[in-house]
Amino acid sequence: MVPLREDVTTSVVIVGAGISGIATAFFTLKYTHRPVVLIDRGLIAHGATGHNAGQLLADFERPFDEIVSEFGFDLAIAGWRDIRSGWELLSEMYSDADCRIKFSRFPGYIGKTTLDQTIIYLEELSLKVKGGFHDEQCYISKDAPFLSSIPEKYRDLYSVVEPRFIQERLETESDIFHTLVVDERGCLNSALLCQEVAKYLQKTYVHRFGLYEQTQMRKLVLHDDHVVIDTGNHTITAEHAVLCTNGFEDFSVFDKHGLAIDLAFHRMIKGEVGYMSGYLEKMNKEPIGISFFMPDIDPRHEEEGQYFYLTRRPYDIDLDRRPGKWNLICVGGPEAHLSDREQYFFEYDYPDTMQHDIDAFIKGYYDTDPNKKINYQFTWHGLMGYTPDRIRRIGFEPRNNRLLYNVGCNGIGLIPALFGGRKIARLLSGEQLPPSIFDPRIH
Ligand SMILES: Cc1cc2nc3c(=O)[nH]c(=O)nc-3n(C[C@H](O)[C@H](O)[C@H](O)COP(=O)(O)OP(=O)(O)OC[C@H]3O[C@@H](n4cnc5c(N)ncnc54)[C@H](O)[C@@H]3O)c2cc1C
Structure with a gap:
């Protein structure tokens, strides 16, 4: 771990070394000639990127028909194509960096319980099929009480x-899940991925890349032709700054027009805390990713009801203490909102209610043997940054194009972060890109 020890000048400074920052650095270094400095207030990949279960999927967290209504069919379907391009970009980063961690791809399963959930999904699917995407399948039980409706x-x-x-x-x-959706999923340990890619970048771009941990951006000052980041003891001067800070709220942005950008940024990204529990079991099953929509979920406001997702993947660390072959089963779903500018700390307690909800789900639906005592080796929470419309923001700040964003991770953030990183690199290389649903806008 190396903190910033002197003032530096570079071309692009990226703030936040989670998957968004690492992907932005990777594609900027690969596809432009610009020097890059990447900083993190803590350690690389210790934010949300180190607090998920590594389930990979390319999706929006808002019904697709709503996105079509808001932006029009062409922009919405282009956005869908963009998100899905994250798969290829992940493979590109993984193979360029010669990563060693396990990366599996497999069909993912989503269970839905109600007619409403099913119809909203079928409407989404019909729009995707109209846009030329035929890679999801839907199955409905012959016993579904709503089949004829x-x-x-x-x-x-x-x-x-x-x-x-x-x-x-x-x-x-x-027998409560009457509808099954099959899509494309995968899993890997996103924190280890970032660490491997960071090492690769340090080795490959010796003279063009600097990584500084425990270096917090406290103030970002935007000028007409450059930016200055104040880290407390030192400054970083650059042509462009890219914020990949997720939902953290601990800095201020100054612009010659006042605090409009600062206010807009803090209003644009709201922190939400996601909770997960995990346990090990003998490795006797393949990796899997499954989502469960419980009956109380209103499909237009998923965050209000009970939704659980389960990831099973090989457990590939710490085997000295636990020799043998293990699968790690992780279940998440419960979330809590942070109010505006409320600080989030990873050291917060893990509330009993969250553990209780997850445990009740596992025992009720997945690991149902009443005689089995599940020993949760891991319980944790992590920060997710949500934009008000639950769509990621990628691109130039409209009021001052020295600043760019690759933020708004949402709960499905790993694959979208890759697309965001590639798009930032294209913008930084001077490409003119068509309008997109991900464009930052004035609120
Ligand atoms: C419990 C949980 C489960 C999840 N499950 C899934 C899932 O199954 N699938 C999926 O795709 N996604 C999932 N996600 C979301 C996924 O983890 C995130 O989308 C992704 O990791 C976000 O990456 P990021 O780089 O944008 O943010 P982070 O990984 O949080 O990185 C942001 C970084 O910015 C740094 N930073 C912030 N402010 C400053 C500052 N002022 N100065 C310097 N550095 C700063 C932070 O220290 C941090 O390291 C989950 C998230 C959580 C919390």
């Missing part, structure tokens, strides 16, 4: 199956 216009979009077909894929005995 599904509008005829969606009939070509799903197959009717035996309930067992759905239960087997969701790995549950419960």
